[in-house]
Amino acid sequence: MSGRGAEIPRPRPWTVRAADRQAFVGWQRLLSAVPDNLDRAWTAMTSDPRHVDRRQHPLKGQLGVVKLGGAALEQWQFEVTGAGRIWYAIDDGNRTLWITQAGTGHPKQTDTRGR
Known part of the structure; x- marks a missing residue:
């Protein structure tokens, strides 16, 4: 195994x-x-899924937990753009981040305007 040109996994x-x-x-x-x-x-999500800053944070209330495969997992949000969001659930046991919602528009579930 020479190593030259070999992909180096994270x-x-x-x-x-x-x-x-x-x-x-x-x-x-x-x-x-x-x-x-x-x-x-x-990069941010896979480096530290629970890092909290202005773009990455846990969802609150009922949105903070999601059931996947029978397991209750923490659900987090990453603000990709001003309106675009990624919601993801953290499965520590399998080191998997489950994308539960993604899109270019602001999710209606968290829209506080008009309430």
């Missing part, structure tokens, strides 16, 4: 998966619209 990587087709389609829309922002989001 230590202790997180796997990122779409929870459903809608999340996958939303991810693809973000990829088409803002690939650089999405790359930064990917």
Whole structure:
């Protein structure tokens, strides 16, 4: 094994998966619209899924937990653009981040305008 040209994997990587087709389609829309922002989001989420700052934070209340595969998982949000969001659930046991929602528009569930 020479090592030259070999891909060097990230230590202790997180796997990122779409929870459903809608999340996958939303991810693809973000990829088409803002690939650089999405790359930064990917790096931030997979580097430290629980890092809290103005763009990355846990969802609150009922949105803070989501059931996937029978397990209750923490649900977080990453603000990709002013309106674009990624919601993801953290599965520590499998080191997997489940994309539960993604899109270029602000999610209606967290919109406080008009309430």
